[in-house]
Amino acid sequence: MDLINLISEINMDDNYFYVVYVLVIFIILIFINLFQPYLKHKKILKKQRDKG
């Protein structure tokens, strides 16, 4: 019930899709910045472990 009350308080109008565009681009950029170095680090560790 609290969650329903909380969601009903959300304010939106026709311009909201501009905000959604920005939010989607922001999430994509953050994911790239999180996963690119993570995967690179993982690759280096794997290479070193394979070398023994």
Next chain:
Amino acid sequence: MTSFNKVKDWFISMGSPPFLYKWIMKYLPFMILLSLLLVFISLSWGLFFAPTDYKQGDAYRIIYIHVPSAILSQSIFILMAITGGICLIWRAKVAGMLLRSAAPIGASFTLMALISGAIWGKPTWGTWWVWDARLTSTLILFFIYAAIVGIYSSIEDKTKGDRAAALLSLVGVSMIPIIKKSVDWWQTLHQPSTFTLTQSPSMPPEMYLPLLANVLGFYFLFIALLFLRLRTELALREQRKNWFKQKILGD
């Protein structure tokens, strides 16, 4: 030992790659979780629960991503210039790594500020882009970031790459006061700074408090992303060192 000496010792030990790597490995998961949680809460506050602007409607909510991104794009460059100076004067290896790790994150936040500004410009100014002072100077800052990232890709010798990037960051930091003062020095479409040290914000607290929370959240996010990139950079440059091999095989 006084607390000042303790901090000094800690700071000096941060210049040692094995110590820094161990320290990052310890705090990285906590920093990522904390920063993502902070950004999620502050963005939800701003995007869903802050009041609607009577003139711009909901389009103004872009401010909650645009302003923190723009603030970070400038702060990160100042950090890069400081580390660039340390790198050139004291030849500190870790300073070069820090500079290299911060550059792509700074470029991402500058790109985010430019894109979010363009998307915000459409409903408010009626155009995606104008060649006004604030926008153009921020675009130049993005090109400098891109040049620094490019230097590292094109120069194979890491030490030479560090020095070239450090020099460019020291020259490029002159763009920061130009960007900051561009809205005062030239006639622009862009509004004046949202936050200043001398005046209270022109927005009501229900709007600027979520903005302050977002700025804080974005700073934490930057630190977490910097830790992540610095860890990778340390592993890349130190992978042939004994301490690194021992650490990898020991885990």
